[in-house]
Amino acid sequence: MSEPKSPSSAERTRRDFLQRSAAAVAFAAPTIVPPSVFGATAPSNRINVACIGTGNQGFLDLKLFMAQPDCQLVAVCDVNRGSGGYKNAEDVRGREPAKQMVEQHYSRRSEGGTYKGCDAYSDFRDVLARDDVDAVIVVAPDHWHEAMTIAAANAGKDIYCEKPLGRTIAGQRRMIAAARENGRVVQTGSHERSNPYVRAACEFVRDGGIGKVERVVCNVGRHNKVGPGPGWQEAPVPAGFDYDMWLGPAPDAPYHPDRCLYNFRFIDDYAGGQTTNFGAHSIDMAQWGLGTDHTGPTKVEHVFADYLPEGSLFDAATYLNFRCKYENGAVLECVTGHPSVRCMFYGTDGVVSIDNQGQNALVIPRDATPDMLRKRVKYHSGSDHVRDFLDSVRSRSEPAAPIEVGHRSASVCHLGNIALRLREKLSWDPEAERFEGTKADAANELLDREQRDSWTT
Ligand SMILES: NC(=O)c1ccc[n+]([C@@H]2O[C@H](COP(=O)([O-])OP(=O)(O)OC[C@H]3O[C@@H](n4cnc5c(N)ncnc54)[C@H](O)[C@@H]3O)[C@@H](O)[C@H]2O)c1
Numbered sequence: 001m002s003e004p005k006s007p008s009s010a011e012r013t014r015r016d017f018l019q020r021s022a023a024a025v026a027f028a029a030p031t032i033v034p035p036s037v038f039g040a041t042a043p044s045n046r047i048n049v050a051c052i053g054t055g056n057q058g059f060l061d062l063k064l065f066m067a068q069p070d071c072q073l074v075a076v077c078d079v080n081r082g083s084g085g086y087k088n089a090e091d092v093r094g095r096e097p098a099k100q101m102v103e104q105h106y107s108r109r110s111e112g113g114t115y116k117g118c119d120a121y122s123d124f125r126d127v128l129a130r131d132d133v134d135a136v137i138v139v140a141p142d143h144w145h146e147a148m149t150i151a152a153a154n155a156g157k158d159i160y161c162e163k164p165l166g167r168t169i170a171g172q173r174r175m176i177a178a179a180r181e182n183g184r185v186v187q188t189g190s191h192e193r194s195n196p197y198v199r200a201a202c203e204f205v206r207d208g209g210i211g212k213v214e215r216v217v218c219n220v221g222r223h224n225k226v227g228p229g230p231g232w233q234e235a236p237v238p239a240g241f242d243y244d245m246w247l248g249p250a251p252d253a254p255y256h257p258d259r260c261l262y263n264f265r266f267i268d269d270y271a272g273g274q275t276t277n278f279g280a281h282s283i284d285m286a287q288w289g290l291g292t293d294h295t296g297p298t299k300v301e302h303v304f305a306d307y308l309p310e311g312s313l314f315d316a317a318t319y320l321n322f323r324c325k326y327e328n329g330a331v332l333e334c335v336t337g338h339p340s341v342r343c344m345f346y347g348t349d350g351v352v353s354i355d356n357q358g359q360n361a362l363v364i365p366r367d368a369t370p371d372m373l374r375k376r377v378k379y380h381s382g383s384d385h386v387r388d389f390l391d392s393v394r395s396r397s398e399p400a401a402p403i404e405v406g407h408r409s410a411s412v413c414h415l416g417n418i419a420l421r422l423r424e425k426l427s428w429d430p431e432a433e434r435f436e437g438t439k440a441d442a443a444n445e446l447l448d449r450e451q452r453d454s455w456t457t
Helices: 009-022 056-066 095-109 124-128 142-154 169-181 196-206 243-247 273-290 382-395 403-422 440-445
Strands: 047-052 071-077 119-121 135-138 158-161 186-188 213-220 299-306 319-325 331-336 341-347 350-355 361-365 425-429 434-436
Touching: 047 056, 047 124, 047 382, 056 071, 056 095, 056 135, 056 382, 071 095, 071 124, 095 119, 119 124, 124 135, 124 142, 135 142, 142 158, 142 169, 158 382, 169 403, 186 382, 186 403, 196 273, 196 350, 213 273, 273 319, 273 331, 273 341, 273 403, 299 403, 319 403, 331 403, 403 425, 403 440, 425 440, 434 440
Parallel strands: 047 071, 047 135, 071 119, 135 158, 158 186, 213 331
Antiparallel strands: 213 341, 299 319, 299 425, 319 331, 341 350, 350 361, 425 434
16 A cells, blocks of 8 residues: 555645546536636635534534635524533533634634624524525534435535434435435535545555455444433523524423533434444444445344433443444444544454544554554544535535435444344345344334424425
């Protein structure tokens, strides 16, 4: 394997663009490109972007998009006016702090030193109703991804949807249908797809660099927050927080501060625990290296899952282990481990290990010499992934993590969670996307879930 280089941004953009153009998939419906996406970076030619969900990751995504000169953040949206209580409790997030950050960013660049021009909304439908918004970033909790992506696609917006793509396998299929019917570009936020180190490692594995892959181990992290135990009490909804709109398609439930901001990922009604949270990166790498981007395993098996006591607010597995088998015999094992080692491929002729952020894609062939071992490099692919999305919006070619690929990676996570819940070994038909065999009925029930009120799509 030749040393993966870290190409300059311009080289990377051009190379990736050429690669993808060659393999570009025609969009199902004719695409109407808004006039604002043509030309250079003159204000009238920028891609106007709105961010829906301005919490922990929303702030990071906002910064990554604002750093791109041909993109203009014109609106932010959050059901929270502004508060602490996020991943780092002291960080103040929400729509008003986000608007302030965006306007300060553009003020620093404007001649007069002031800028007002980023609107703040609490209802994302008001954002989608704006004709001047070309693309949206969906960074709300997972249970919202489906409804927001479908509504955005129907409104003619391109979409950068954070990982994991959706909350259910059936819902993700509906997202794909809406994106394709409307000819939209959708980038899934599994940003390691734009990491040249991860790309090189996965291509090496796929091209037979470590022989036949027999086993892949994907790590997901432990819970990094502690929720309230059995007997927890409902709390008053804080002023400035539209709780009903936060719940959206999820079932009605009493408010508790540990339910919503950041912590939703540990509650089954909103997300799939660390399986989908980290798995949307590590299992995505496994799918890439195995060459199974457009399919999935044929077996999925519960090995171990532990949960907090019955009645706790957090009901996702705290420690877990599930195993999938692919048609060619490769086994994918997902375990609660240290997520700094994301993904390890074990082949007949060697091993490839991909660390957190692809910082250390380590190749260990049987005949490894010391200089074959990768030097540790710092590399965060978030900004490349955003750049790649904007390039695709302009060129109308497939982005690095197309919606179908995001769907298949997240599906493996959902399949694992279903096997864990049922404590079963299940057969899966990746073509029909249905479980088969004697235990299929209960498992197929979990491929979709009811969506509250008018959020049914
Ligand atoms: N790419 C990555 O590495 C990465 C990292 C972290 C999180 N994420 C993803 O980003 C998403 C958000 O996670 P987070 O950690 O930022 O959560 P968060 O709770 O910190 O932020 C989510 C924000 O969305 C808002 N929100 C909820 N419902 C809304 C609605 N109807 N309209 C507008 N805003 C709404 C919340 O009020 C909150 O401010 C998740 O899907 C998560 O998996 C991706």
